[in-house]
Amino acid sequence: MQKTPIILAKPPAERPKPSAAAAAAASSSTAPATMEKTIVLMKPREESKPSAPSDGGAAIPATATREKEGQRPTQPVYQIQNRGMGSTAPSGNLDPVVGQAKLLPPEKMKHAIKLVDDQMNWCDNAMEYLLDQTDVLVVGVIGLQGTGKSMIMSLLSANMPEDDQRSYVFRTQSQEIRERAGNQTSGIDFFITQERIIFLDTQPILSPSVLDHLINNDRKLPPEYSLPHTYVEMQSLQVAAFLFTVCHVVIVAQDWFTDLNLYRFLQTAEMLKPSTPSPSHEHSGSSGSDEGTEYYPHVVFLQNKAKREDFCPRNLKQMHVVIDKLMMHSRLKYKGILSMLDCKVFPGLSSDYLDSEVNLFLLPVMESDGEENILRAGAGGTPVFSLLPGYKGHPSFQSLVSKMRSQVMSMPRPQLSHTILTEKNWFHYAARIWDGVKKSSALSEYSRLLA
Numbered sequence: 001m002q003k004t005p006i007i008l009a010k011p012p013a014e015r016p017k018p019s020a021a022a023a024a025a026a027s028s029s030t031a032p033a034t035m036e037k038t039i040v041l042m043k044p045r046e047e048s049k050p051s052a053p054s055d056g057g058a059a060i061p062a063t064a065t066r067e068k069e070g071q072r073p074t075q076p077v078y079q080i081q082n083r084g085m086g087s088t089a090p091s092g093n094l095d096p097v098v099g100q101a102k103l104l105p106p107e108k109m110k111h112a113i114k115l116v117d118d119q120m121n122w123c124d125n126a127m128e129y130l131l132d133q134t135d136v137l138v139v140g141v142i143g144l145q146g147t148g149k150s151m152i153m154s155l156l157s158a159n160m161p162e163d164d165q166r167s168y169v170f171r172t173q174s175q176e177i178r179e180r181a182g183n184q185t186s187g188i189d190f191f192i193t194q195e196r197i198i199f200l201d202t203q204p205i206l207s208p209s210v211l212d213h214l215i216n217n218d219r220k221l222p223p224e225y226s227l228p229h230t231y232v233e234m235q236s237l238q239v240a241a242f243l244f245t246v247c248h249v250v251i252v253a254q255d256w257f258t259d260l261n262l263y264r265f266l267q268t269a270e271m272l273k274p275s276t277p278s279p280s281h282e283h284s285g286s287s288g289s290d291e292g293t294e295y296y297p298h299v300v301f302l303q304n305k306a307k308r309e310d311f312c313p314r315n316l317k318q319m320h321v322v323i324d325k326l327m328m329h330s331r332l333k334y335k336g337i338l339s340m341l342d343c344k345v346f347p348g349l350s351s352d353y354l355d356s357e358v359n360l361f362l363l364p365v366m367e368s369d370g371e372e373n374i375l376r377a378g379a380g381g382t383p384v385f386s387l388l389p390g391y392k393g394h395p396s397f398q399s400l401v402s403k404m405r406s407q408v409m410s411m412p413r414p415q416l417s418h419t420i421l422t423e424k425n426w427f428h429y430a431a432r433i434w435d436g437v438k439k440s441s442a443l444s445e446y447s448r449l450l451a
Contacts, residue, residue, distance in 0.1 A: 143253030240269035
């Protein structure tokens with residue numbers, strides 16, 4: 001253990017004062033005055049003394065002996081000298097470990113960057129933001145066009161509902177793009193928070209705007225694809241299969257309940273997912289299936305832009321039953337992790353109200369303050385019960401986003417491969433998975449069947 005150095009110095013009152021002539025000469029001189037050096041006595045950090053040199057060379061310090069023994073080396077504590085600080089500087093301001101390397105916080109990201117560009121090529125820009133530590137959570141999102149994926153990922157990562165949407169870390173649809181039915185996100189966007197949570201925002205799956213862009217701009221298709229709609233579907237399957245392999249949590253965003261084609265797409269992507277060895281085999285022998293031989297992420301179904309009737313307990317129960325029946329043959333972990341009943345969103349419902357509770361979360365339409373005042377206004381245009389919030393049939397959007405964020409951030413973080421991955425190792429692992437997805441024989445065979 002390091003011991004605090006003892007610094008012995010005379011108090012300012014007992015130091016010899018220079019004569020008047022010397023003081024005048026010192027003040028007129030341009031060179032800085034050299035202060036009297038402080039005598040520093042350092043106690044040795046090691047109980048054992050350094051070994052004496054046998055051939056007249058320099059003595060071997062004790063720290064070198066400890067390093068040879070396999071113990072963690074420590075940086076030396078340098079001697080401190082009071083140079084140019086004057087007698088007015090208090091001793092409490094002195095840093096006892098001058099020159100020792102200090103831990104700097106990781107660089108904070110302000111906006112998302114590309115992990116996969118619009119040409120479906122891998123980008124290496126995210127590497128500089130990653131650290132060599134293993135406590136990391138990876139959250140991805142997929143969904144149809146216009147379901148609010150970028151907005152949700154921004155609110156879960158770094159933004160608040162009251163922030164200007166133009167400052168979101170994941171760019172949302174502008175009014176111009178919304179009017180021409182275009183998509184904002186292309187490829188896969190990357191963002192990592194100070195809490196070491198990686199968020200992956202993706203382009204919409206089965207997007208008509210991507211198909212329209214391919215057809216109208218005469219973009220050349222890869223040689224293995226003959227039709228544009230086949231290429232768009234295979235792009236979506238590649239992105240979904242990639243997320244199912246490298247993410248701990250995959251959010252499936254939808255803005256109405258429900259599209260059966262979305263669940264067929266999820267099952268197809270699960271079928272074409274690259275095979276990944278499971279990190280633990282403790283449960284592999286407990287059942288006859290080979291569930292323990294592959295990794296499957298946790299899937300959260302997000303019902304965005306939910307209406308008031310969706311929060312009715314009877315309708316909520318039916319939604320859980322439908323999702324459970326549609327996903328009953330899937331190995332994706334779609335239940336048992338996230339619960340709206342535990343969030344006290346429905347305070348009158350017991351925890352056993354839902355027979356088969358899936359990972360389903362409801363978010364209402366994000367309304368501005370002006371829209372809320374209109375909802376609370378009476379016939380004369382004046383607010384009714386202005387001191388009380390208007391009844392909406394559900395908690396506020398900001399409250400529900402906060403509850404969802406706390407549940408997503410507390411998700412379990414199982415190992416993605418047979419070894420524990422650091423952030424940088426995850427990046428290299430994800431790059432290999434993306435390259436394997438693009439060259440997958442199963443995906444190539446499936447695209448041949450589509451054609």
